[in-house]
Amino acid sequence: xxxxxxxxxxxxxxxxxxxxxxxxxxxxxxxxxxxxxxxxxxxxxxxxxxxxxxxxxxxxxxxxxxxxxxxxxxxxxxxxxxxxxxxxxxxxxxxxxxxxxxxxxxxxxxxxxxxxxxxxxxxxxxxxxxxxxxxxxxxxxxxxxxxxxxxxxxxxxxxxxxxxxxxxxxxxxxxxxxxxxxxxxxxxxxxxxxxxxxxxxxxxxxxxxxxxxxxxxxxxxxx
Numbered sequence: 001x002x003x004x005x006x007x008x009x010x011x012x013x014x015x016x017x018x019x020x021x022x023x024x025x026x027x028x029x030x031x032x033x034x035x036x037x038x039x040x041x042x043x044x045x046x047x048x049x050x051x052x053x054x055x056x057x058x059x060x061x062x063x064x065x066x067x068x069x070x071x072x073x074x075x076x077x078x079x080x081x082x083x084x085x086x087x088x089x090x091x092x093x094x095x096x097x098x099x100x101x102x103x104x105x106x107x108x109x110x111x112x113x114x115x116x117x118x119x120x121x122x123x124x125x126x127x128x129x130x131x132x133x134x135x136x137x138x139x140x141x142x143x144x145x146x147x148x149x150x151x152x153x154x155x156x157x158x159x160x161x162x163x164x165x166x167x168x169x170x171x172x173x174x175x176x177x178x179x180x181x182x183x184x185x186x187x188x189x190x191x192x193x194x195x196x197x198x199x200x201x202x203x204x205x206x207x208x209x210x211x212x213x214x215x216x217x218x219x220x221x222x223x
Contacts, residue, residue, distance in 0.1 A: 012045030019054040021046070023075075026055075032072030032162060069162045079165065098129045103138060107160070107172055111142040111153035130154070138163065 012018070021042050026033060038048035052073055056066040059075075067076045077085055095103070102125055105117050118125050133139040138160040142153035156169060166172065 012047075013043060015047070015050060015054065018042065018046045018048070018051040019058070022048055022051040022055055026066070026073065026075045029074075032069045032074035032158060034072045038073075067165075068167050070158045070168060072158055072162075074162065076165075095132070096129070098126070099132050102129050103133055103156075103160075106133075106139055106154045107156050107169065110155040110169065113145060113151040113153050115151065117154070 013021070022038060025038060025041055035048050035052075038052075039046065042048060052066065059065050063078055063081055064075050065078050067074055101121055102117055105120050106112060109116065109120065114125060114130070130139070134141075136159075137157055139154050140157050142155040144150040144152050160166075161168065
């Protein structure tokens with residue numbers, strides 16, 4: 001007598017059908033979706049990772065592409081066709097200079113505490129600036145530091161990566177990239193003895209030029 005435990009009660013759908021399922025889920029969901037969520041929605045025995053691989057190959061070179069956002073996945077317009085969506089883009093409130101600088105510091109130095117942000121900026125950070133970034137869901141609370149007072153840290157979110165088209169924080173542009181893109185004035189290359197963190201700080205103010213406004217450079221800060 002055959003051992004029924006060796007095979008599942010119901011066989012998983014063919015991989016091509018699993019690919020269609022993943023495609024349907026991603027197109028119907030506004031936010032990026034993780035592997036665990038895909039597996040929970042699909043029939044038992046499905047392999048969402050393999051289905052994603054097939055889907056990514058199918059959409060290579062198409063107007064819509066499968067992109068990875070941290071540990072999540074989403075269907076997004078191909079980067080070179082983004083200009084076609086300009087009329088569909090909702091104009092959001094522009095960030096103040098203080099919020100831009102704070103966001104850049106968190107992105108490049110995460111996880112970092114409020115005191116560390118203030119030390120890098122050289123000025124106190126108002127609660128409103130932090131609240132704005134938390135409200136946008138571009139920054140979230142991280143683990144508390146094992147130091148006196150156990151201060152909370154701040155880190156960037158999946159929403160931040162998705163908005164700026166990054167797969168991970170490792171994809172943030174470096175100083176050389178920002179200069180090559182014309183986002184920084186041409187300068188002499190820093191001496192080899194300079195600290196790498198100083199170079200990052202030099203690039204932070206121009207990290208998000210599309211969101212800058214003409215408000216006072218310390219707008220929203222405490223004096």
